[in-house]
Amino acid sequence: MLEIRGLHASVVGKEILKGVDLSVAAGEVHAIMGPNGSGKSTLAGVLAGREAFDVTAGSVTFDGKDLLPLSPEERSWAGIFLGFQYPVEIPGVTNATFLRAAVNARRKQRGEPELDAVDFLALAKRQMRLLQMDETFLHRSLNEGFSGGEKKRNEILQMALLTPRFAVLDETDSGLDIDALRVVAGGVNALRGPDRAIVLVTHYQRLLDYVVPDRVHVLSAGKIVRSGGPELAKELEAKGYGWLTGPAAKPATTKA
Amino acid sequence: MADPSPPRSSGVGPSARPSAPTGAAPAPTPAADALLARARAVRVEGPAWWTSRRAEALARFAARGFPSLRDEDWKYTSLARLAATPWAPPDRAYPRAEVAARVQRSRLHLAGGLVLVFVDGRYAADLSVVPPQLGGVLFGSLADALRNAPSHLEPHLGRVAVGGDRPFADLSTAAFDDGVLLHATPGTCLPVPVEVLHVTTRPGTACFPRTLVVAATGSRLTLVEHHVALTDAPYLSLPVVEVSVAQHAAVEHVLWQEEADSAFHVASVVAHQARDSRFSSCVLTLGGALARTDVDVVLDGEGAEATLHGLNLVFGSRHADQHTRLDHAKPHGTSRQLYKTVLDGKAVGVFNGKVLVRPDAQKTDAQQAHHNLLLSAEATANTKPELEIYADDVKCAHGATVGRLDDEKLFYLRSRGLPEVIARDLLLRAFARDVTERIQIEAVRARLDRWMTERMPALAGREERT
Numbered sequence: 174m175l176e177i178r179g180l181h182a183s184v185v186g187k188e189i190l191k192g193v194d195l196s197v198a199a200g201e202v203h204a205i206m207g208p209n210g211s212g213k214s215t216l217a218g219v220l221a222g223r224e225a226f227d228v229t230a231g232s233v234t235f236d237g238k239d240l241l242p243l244s245p246e247e248r249s250w251a252g253i254f255l256g257f258q259y260p261v262e263i264p265g266v267t268n269a270t271f272l273r274a275a276v277n278a279r280r281k282q283r284g285e286p287e288l289d290a291v292d293f294l295a296l297a298k299r300q301m302r303l304l305q306m307d308e309t310f311l312h313r314s315l316n317e318g319f320s321g322g323e324k325k326r327n328e329i330l331q332m333a334l335l336t337p338r339f340a341v342l343d344e345t346d347s348g349l350d351i352d353a354l355r356v357v358a359g360g361v362n363a364l365r366g367p368d369r370a371i372v373l374v375t376h377y378q379r380l381l382d383y384v385v386p387d388r389v390h391v392l393s394a395g396k397i398v399r400s401g402g403p404e405l406a407k408e409l410e411a412k413g414y415g416w417l418t419g420p421a422a423k424p425a426t427t428k429a
Numbered sequence: 430m431a432d433p434s435p436p437r438s439s440g441v442g443p444s445a446r447p448s449a450p451t452g453a454a455p456a457p458t459p460a461a462d463a464l465l466a467r468a469r470a471v472r473v474e475g476p477a478w479w480t481s482r483r484a485e486a487l488a489r490f491a492a493r494g495f496p497s498l499r500d501e502d503w504k505y506t507s508l509a510r511l512a513a514t515p516w517a518p519p520d521r522a523y524p525r526a527e528v529a530a531r532v533q534r535s536r537l538h539l540a541g542g543l544v545l546v547f548v549d550g551r552y553a554a555d556l557s558v559v560p561p562q563l564g565g566v567l568f569g570s571l572a573d574a575l576r577n578a579p580s581h582l583e584p585h586l587g588r589v590a591v592g593g594d595r596p597f598a599d600l601s602t603a604a605f606d607d608g609v610l611l612h613a614t615p616g617t618c619l620p621v622p623v624e625v626l627h628v629t630t631r632p633g634t635a636c637f638p639r640t641l642v643v644a645a646t647g648s649r650l651t652l653v654e655h656h657v658a659l660t661d662a663p664y665l666s667l668p669v670v671e672v673s674v675a676q677h678a679a680v681e682h683v684l685w686q687e688e689a690d691s692a693f694h695v696a697s698v699v700a701h702q703a704r705d706s707r708f709s710s711c712v713l714t715l716g717g718a719l720a721r722t723d724v725d726v727v728l729d730g731e732g733a734e735a736t737l738h739g740l741n742l743v744f745g746s747r748h749a750d751q752h753t754r755l756d757h758a759k760p761h762g763t764s765r766q767l768y769k770t771v772l773d774g775k776a777v778g779v780f781n782g783k784v785l786v787r788p789d790a791q792k793t794d795a796q797q798a799h800h801n802l803l804l805s806a807e808a809t810a811n812t813k814p815e816l817e818i819y820a821d822d823v824k825c826a827h828g829a830t831v832g833r834l835d836d837e838k839l840f841y842l843r844s845r846g847l848p849e850v851i852a853r854d855l856l857l858r859a860f861a862r863d864v865t866e867r868i869q870i871e872a873v874r875a876r877l878d879r880w881m882t883e884r885m886p887a888l889a890g891r892e893e894r895t
Contacts, residue, residue, distance in 0.1 A: 221844050224836070249846035261841040265859025274855065275845040282846070314859075331845060 174199045174370050175220075175339055180231035182219050189215040191395035192231070197339070200367045204381055204406060205374045207392035208414045213374045214258055216392065217343040221255035222248050235339065250282040254337030258344040258374075260324040262316040268327070269311040272297055276334050300333045303363070305356055322353040329360035340364060341372045346380035358383030378410040391417050455494025458512035460665075464635060465491055467518055468604035475575040482587045487603035493596050502594065505779040505811045506721055506750040511693045516635035516665045519549035523630045527659055531628055532556050535657050535687075537872040542621040543568065548628050550636030551607050565617030566650070571608035571639060581612060586641050589671035590699040590725075598697050601637045601669040608639030613648035613678070622651035622681075622870055629692070632662030640670040644678035644706075651681040653873060656716075658689040663718065665693045672700040672708065676730065679707040683873060687880070688716035690747065696722045704730030704759070711868055712739035714749045715880060721750040728755070728762035728790075735764040740864045740877075742884075743776040743808075750779035753797075757790040757823075766797040769864050771857060772808035783815040784825060791820050797827040802860050804834065854885050 175197040182190040189212045197203050207213050219226050220233065222245035233240045235251060243251065263271070276296075277287040288296065298308060304326050316324050325345050332340055345357055361371060361384050373380060381389075381403065389405040390397045391414070399405065399417050409417075455461070468487050473479075495512045496503040528548055536544050536558075544558040545568065552570040567581075574582060590598040609625050627638045644650060656666060666688060674680050680700070688694045694717040700708045714720050720743075726735045735755060743749040755764045770778040780799045801810035814827040834856050842852035858865075858881060868874045 223840055244849070245840060245843035246846050246848050246852075249844055255844050257841065257844075261835075261838050263838050263841070263856070263859060265862040266855050271842070271845075271855070274847055274851065275842075278846040278848065278851070335845065 174236060176232075176234045178232045180216075180219070180233060181229045182215055183227045183229055184215065184225060188229070189226075189395055190219070193392070193395070193397055195390065195397060197370045197372060199338075199370055201387045202365060202371045202373065202384060203388045203390065204386040205372060205390050205392055206376070206378075206406065206409060209376070211392045212395045213392055214343055217255055217258075217341045217372075217374050220248075220341050221245060221253065246278070249335070249337075250279060252338035254332050254335055254340040256325075256328040256332060256340065256342035256345045258347070260316050260319075260328055262314070262319075264314045264317045266315045267312055268315050269294070269297070271315045272311075272331065272334060275331065279335055297330075297334065300330055304330055304333070304360055306330060321348040322350060325349055325357055326353065326360075329357050332364060333360055336364070338368060339370050339372075341374065343374045344376060345373070346375055346377065354380065355383060378406045381406045393417060454492065458495060459515040460512045460635075461494050463515040463517070464600060464604060467635075468600070471604055471606050473572055473575060473606055476579045476583075478583055479575060479579060479586070483603055486587065486599040490596055490599040490603055493594075493599070496594075496596060500594075502752065502781070505777070506719070506748065508719075511665065511695075511719060514633070514663070514665070517631075517633050519551075519629075519631045519634040519636055521551075523548050524659070528553075528628055528630060529556060531657060531659055532626060535626055535628075535655060537622075537624055537653065537870070537876070539621050539624070539872060542624060544624045544626060545609055546626045546628065547607070547609070547638060549630055549634065550605070550627075550638060552609075563619070565614045565648070566619055566623075567610070567612040567614070568623070569610055571610045571641060572606060574610045581643070582610070582641065585643055585671060585673045587671075589673055589701045590669055590697055595697065597667055597695050598669050598699070601639055601667055601697075605637035605639040605669075608637075608641065610641050610643075611650065611652060612643040613645060613650045615645040615647055615675075617645070617648040617650075619648075619650040622653050622683075625652065625654045627654070627656045627666070627668070629656075629658040629664050629666060629688070630660060632660045632664055635665040635667065638666060638668040640668070642670070642672040642680060642682070644672070644674050644680045646675045647677045648675070649679040651683075651870065653683040653685060653870065655685045655687070656694065657687050658692060658716075661689050661691060663691045663693065664689070666695075668694075668696040670696075670698045672698070674700060674702045674706040674708050676703045677705050678703075679709075681709040681711075681869060683711045683713070683868070683870065684722065685713045685873065686716060686720060686722075688720070690716055690718060690745065692717045694720045694722075696720075697725065698723070699725045700735070701727050701729055702733040702735065705732040706730065707734045707736075709736040710738070712751065713877060714739065714741040714743070714751070717747060717749070719748045719750075721752070723752045723754070725754045726756065726764070727758055728764065729758045731759045732761045733759065734762070736867075737765070738767045738864050738867050739769070740861055741768070741770040741778060742861075742881075743770065743778055744773045746775045748777045748779075750781075752779075752781045752783075754783045755785065755795060757784070757786045757793040757795060759789060760791045760793070762790060762793050762795075764793075764795045764797075766799075767864060767867070768799045769861055770799070770801045770810065771804065771860065772801060772810055773804040775805070775807045777808070778810045778812075780810075780812040780829070781815060782813070782827065783817070784827070786816075786818040786820050786823050786825065788819045791822045793820060793823040793825070795823070795825045799829045800860070801829075801831040802834070802857070803831060854881075857881070857885055
């Protein structure tokens with residue numbers, strides 16, 4: 174479904190991704206782990222079309238089509254979703270207005286009729302109950318004054334409403350208490366399906382107790398240095414990243 | 430009669446500025462010459478006090494002339510183009526069917542509401558809508574009122590907007606030949622807003638929309654003053670609104686300015702508040718090549734409360750200047766100001782908010798905020814709070830910001846599938862929202878919303894096409 178080949182990307186002239194290769198097939202859940210500054214969020218941002226990131230080499234295809242020329246909204250319409258590490262607060266735009274605009278933008282692209290306020294509210298409330306979110310969230314400004322956990326639930330709500338085919342969740346688990354983590358994991362598991370794929374970008378192993386990945390990758394200094402099954406996450410938890418990212422483990426091409 | 434006595438020009442301290450630089454006479458300009466000639470030719474029947482008030486205003490304006498960039502209050506707003514045009518008086522005749530259609534389209538259609546229509550500055554009785562039941566409210570043409578019952582007007586007309594340096598109010602007083610009188614008698618509460626619709630039909634002309642609102646003790650009324658035009662070519666509109674709010678009275682004024690994009694619009698809203706009164710002003714600046722609005726309030730009684738807000742949507746090469754002046758003259762006054770300006774293209778925005786707290790005005794609580802949103806690199810915002818505080822036990826706060834649309838917010842919205850134009854539109858509306866949600870009249874809010882829907886997506890997408 175998603176093929177990344179030799180991806181290099183820079184932020185204000187500084188190269189962050191230095192040749193990433195990754196294949197994610199439909200029906201799979203992958204976890205990308207790695208220390209701070211390894212390029213995890215950059216990779217997530219590049220997939221969603223963040224303009225501040227320059228792709229300098231390599232390719233990304235989604236269902237065989239080149240993803241890189243597409244605008245962020247076109248990627249969303251194609252079925253890609255990015256769960257933000259730091260969801261943005263937008264005072265003056267209510268959550269309901271935003272969510273309905275997003276759902277209807279998608280429906281319009283698919284040639285489906287737009288939802289009116291009544292149908293939309295019914296849909297949103299159903300999803301919110303599953304995520305144990307209070308209905309008052311709909312009438313608050315988007316993410317404004319939300320706690321960290323509320324923001325992350327709101328990301329999962331957006332994902333549930335947009336039903337993407339490919340979701341990248343950028344540290345959606347960080348800063349969550351155990352209850353919120355379970356709720357978020359439940360939302361992710363609910364999305365799993367044979368036609369969908371999910372990439373969890375995470376710093377910690379604990380989310381993977383609730384969402385068991387098919388593949389685990391370790392990103393370090395802009396490259397994937399190790400891939401394995403779910404047991405790799407346990408190994409990382411036990412040993413830390415040092416054994417993979419220490420001087421001995423660095424690729425020979427890296428300058429001293 | 431419990432009506433307050435408005436302030437005379439002999440006020441203490443900073444307001445007692447000389448009305449003109451002494452010595453040199455102002456340089457003559459085609460506009461000043463034309464408008465002075467017109468003022469001298471105006472014949473309005475009225476009592477002796479009015480004749481002399483008018484003559485004094487005329488003399489003041491003749492000695493002062495138009496302000497220039499050297500005047501502190503006009504530092505960022507050049508009147509050169511306005512002053513270079515010999516503005517003509519409007520014709521009596523106008524395209525009636527077209528105006529009637531425009532009135533139908535522009536009026537709010539509030540059930541049971543009074544609608545007073547002025548075409549090119551003159552009252553159009555046949556286009557106005559006068560409901561049968563308006564107990565307690567005297568209304569009509571100022572020209573008629575001056576002929577018939579001038580004793581009601583004497584304390585107010587040309588007396589609220591006086592003192593300090595007010596060349597445009599003086600010019601209006603000298604030159605207007607008709608206007609709106611709205612007088613709520615004691616205890617009257619008008620449930621439906623009064624609409625005054627000013628329609629300009631003739632390019633190249635000047636008109637002087639003039640309004641006097643007198644709210645007697647304990648009365649309450651809302652006035653929506655809406656300015657529209659049938660022409661796209663330049664014209665000049667110089668509205669002056671005088672509002673006298675007696676004890677325990679409440680007045681809400683909306684100046685909803687949808688002038689042609691090439692028009693010149695220089696407006697003054699001046700309110701005088703007595704004890705425990707409330708005054709609220711909302712200015713919506715949507716049109717005009719040059720739009721200048723002065724909102725000037727004297728809180729001249731204990732416990733008076735003033736709420737001022739405004740939204741300036743300024744695009745292309747337009748220029749919008751909002752000045753406010755809050756004169757806290759008595760203790761326990763409260764004022765709240767919130768203005769927002771959106772600037773695109775090469776537009777220029779100016780905000781100057783003056784708060785004066787006089788020595789007697791202890792326990793004053795004054796807040797002022799002005800926020801600018803710049804949509805293009807070539808737009809300019811000038812914003813200046815001006816606090817003069819002569820009392821020691823007061824709360825005064827002010828804040829001003831200039832910002833751009835946040836890329837991170839745009840990316841967030843777009844990543845959820847909102848097309849860029851819609852994402853920008855949402856963010857613009859979000860910026861305007863805390864002003865728009867303060868508009869009490871739902872029909873105005875809905876109209877503004879529609880205006881934004883029609884005009885803003887194109888603007889929001891403009892940068893992408895260049």
